[in-house]
Amino acid sequence: MTPHNEFRSAVVVVGGSRGIGRAIAKVAARxxxxxxxxxxxPEGLTAAAAEVQQAGGEAFTLELDLLAADASxxxxxxxxxxxxxxxxxxxxAGYGLRGAATLLPLNDQLGIVDLNIRALTDLTLRxxxxxxxxxxxGVINLGSIAGLFPGPYMALYYASKGFVHSFSDALHQEVRRFGVTVTCVAPGPVSTEFLEKAGANRAALFKILPKLDAEYVAERAWRGFNSGRRRVVPGISAKLLTLVAFLPTAAVLPLIGRLQRRSKDP
Ligand SMILES: NC(=O)c1ccc[n+]([C@@H]2O[C@H](COP(=O)([O-])OP(=O)(O)OC[C@H]3O[C@@H](n4cnc5c(N)ncnc54)[C@H](OP(=O)(O)O)[C@@H]3O)[C@@H](O)[C@H]2O)c1
Structure with missing residues (x-):
């Protein structure tokens, strides 16, 4: 304990062991x-902590499964x-799963709700x-271009990101007059382990779309947050993809469905 209980302000990065979270941690450390x-x-956390220290920050690590009831x-x-x-x-912290919603394991899909929606909400409001x-x-929430429309064959993931966008936008409006910012970052595909773990790499959509570096996304996210931005869409390709949201849902559904469906899907 420091004398007189002086609390120091920290940047708390949930999902900081790899990918975009780890890259944001490094930028914040500068x-x-x-x-x-x-x-x-633990390995990812140790490596991320070393990067934070190298970049000029002070690092703490906490091994925590956000899906545990007492995590927050x-x-x-x-x-x-x-x-x-x-x-x-x-x-x-977040994950997705590619495949038909009726065939993917139910518990794994409910885990998307628990992590991408419930844990994010709990921590934000706490x-x-x-x-x-x-x-x-303030708060930086990782949304996605996937939050802008429905995504057949990745239904739960897209829906969870739709929640993140709506929740973050509304909070942004509620808290901005207090000098606090809620920023939703909405990238297109990013080169991290996420796509492989989601089984998305083999779908046509993710083969054709260009992928950004996590470091680039992190720079944009941190800069946008510090400028009080409500939404950050990093990169030209993601900005172009936002235009899809203006198409009628009846046109978007078969388009995304075709690009995310694989031959073994029903
Ligand atoms: N990569 C993309 O193409 C992309 C595009 C748009 C949006 N996003 C969003 O950006 C965010 C970060 O994605 P990413 O690409 O950086 O993914 P990633 O490389 O898979 O990293 C996910 C992070 O979340 C942590 N995590 C996962 N489950 C957890 C749990 N139950 N408890 C605690 N931590 C957990 C992971 O660490 P451990 O496994 O060590 O727990 C890791 O640090 C996600 O919300 C994702 O939806 C990603």
């Missing part, structure tokens, strides 16, 4: 921030025990009141 990295894999309480207790408050929350009281900081 501004000499205290960065708290959260994920399940444990994170809050960890911060308090280290005399930290969550000044900026980065919600980057830490926002403190930010409002302090009149600074």
């Amino acid at each position: 501004d000499r921030n205290v960065v708290v990295l959260i994920a399940r894999s 309480e444990r994170l809050e207790a960890f911060l308090t025990a280290n005399d930290l408050v969550c000044g900026v929350l980065v919600n980057s 830490f926002l009141p403190g930010m409002l009281a302090r009149g600074r900081g």
